[in-house]
Amino acid sequence: MEKATFAGGCFWCMVQPFDQLPGIVEVKSGYMGGTIDQPRYEQVKTGQSGHLEVVQITYDSTTFPYNRLLELYWPQIDPTDAGGQFQDRGSQYTTAIFYHNEDQKKLAELSRKEIEASGRFQKPIVTSIRRADTFYLAEDEHQDFYKKQPEAYKKDRKESGRDEFIVKNWDSGR
Incomplete structure (x- = not known):
């Protein structure tokens, strides 16, 4: 089993x-990249x-390789938004x-270059590629939120504009 960690806004x-x-064993919400130990959501x-709010994915790379995770990751985000x-x-x-390792780093960098070269976005790609450090598990109420609170999840997603962005920028082709 391997780990992959992605930040894409609200976990x-x-x-x-x-x-x-x-091939996906589990997906956990949590925090990575900060300066304090054991951060809580309120902090x-x-x-x-x-x-950053992140998801950490445990996966079987023989069934679901890392490059497929990257292919799934990019269309979930606006990679041009630095704010x-x-x-x-x-x-x-x-x-x-x-x-989490040099192979992941190389694949992530290659995937970012492909997005940049695609011409899909007029603004620069600002998604960073960083070495994984300590993953802090988010509080229980944040785990599997889409299952525990399906109506609140759907409402939040709709109001966020995420799905509209995905359809406009990823589903519509280049």
Whole structure:
């Protein structure tokens, strides 16, 4: 089993696209990249801890290789937004690929170059590629939010503009 860690704005919206696919063992919401140990949601959401909201995916790379995870990751985000994602603003909601080994780093860099070269976006791609560090598991109420609170999840996703962006910028082709 391997780990992949992605920041794509609110972690509530980043679990469902990866969850329940063959080869995906689990998807957990959490925090990475900050300066304090054992951060809590209340600290992270202020943007003062330096952490990003992330999802950490445990996967079987023989069934679901890392490059497929990247192919699934990019269309979940606006890779040109340096100020957060959709309605969630602040450094804690910025996008990043946290690599766990050199192969992941190379694949992430290649995928970012492909997005840049595609001409899909007029603005620069700002999604960072960073070495993974300590993953802090988010509180239980943030795990599997889309399953536990389906109506609130659907409402939040709709109001965020994420799905509209995805359809306009990813589903419509180049």
